[in-house]
Amino acid sequence: MAREAAGRPPEETLSLWKREQARLKALLVDRDTEAWQRDPAFSGLHRVGGVDVSFVKGDSVRACASLVVLSFPELQVVYEESRMVNLTAPYVAGFLAFREVPFLVDLVRQLQEKEPGLMPQVLLVDGNGVLHHRGFGVACHLGVLTELPCIGVAKKLLQVDGLENNALHKEKIRLLRAGGDTFPLTGGSGTVLGMALKSHSCSTKPLYISVGHRISLEVAVRLAQRCCRFRIPEPVRQADIRSREHIRKTLGHLGPPAPGQERSQAQSPKACPKGGLGEAADP
């Protein structure tokens, strides 16, 4: 019945997927299209969305897809939908979208039907945009299919087009000082594919931001940073937290025996000095 989602697909499938990526890439818009994007204070921006997919431990098929919408600039969750899904495609680097995007599109469609007034004005996506083997990562894919502005937010550098997580790269990371500091990720062709962003004043690892759809890289970076209470932008972080929680509540006590011990952690994951929400000061 439920087909496996493991094992590498045949070369023929990958070739079809590549053609699909190339086809959709022609529809990608890699510049600002919204008025709020031109405003230095993002006035006019009220709703930011986040999506994520979490997985069930020993299961290669079952997963939970989540879409959340947060108010901006308050970053309060105003909408959430989490749904168990059956994955059909395996994870193959460079083809993440074929595994996750169909379910995310469904979630956006459902929101459009039930609460169109809560449709996010921009979506932060876990993964890359144009910082991708063929310039069309999951954030581009979701953006083109939904026509929503999208931003790619990756936690690890995808080493493509000459980009390497080498000593030089690590040195550049070390030189990032304040939250909001960045350096460009320039591919072999000389094109800037994305930006490394120190999203929080006290986080060692940067975020790798790239254009998904209908937004410029500069605005994408600024917005991602303004969405950060911690290292991970709040929309993506909330989608992640809530999709795991949904899994736990749905099939939490059917396998791994878990003694109960509730915790409250409404605040910082690791804790870091303090500050309004951004920078350092200069005496």
Add this chain to the structure above:
DNA sequence: GCGACAG
């Protein structure tokens, strides 16, 4: 055989 490998 070795290294890469978003999530």
Add this chain to the structure above:
DNA sequence: ATCTTGTCGC
């Protein structure tokens, strides 16, 4: 992506 315990600080 997933698993995991403690540790430190407010």
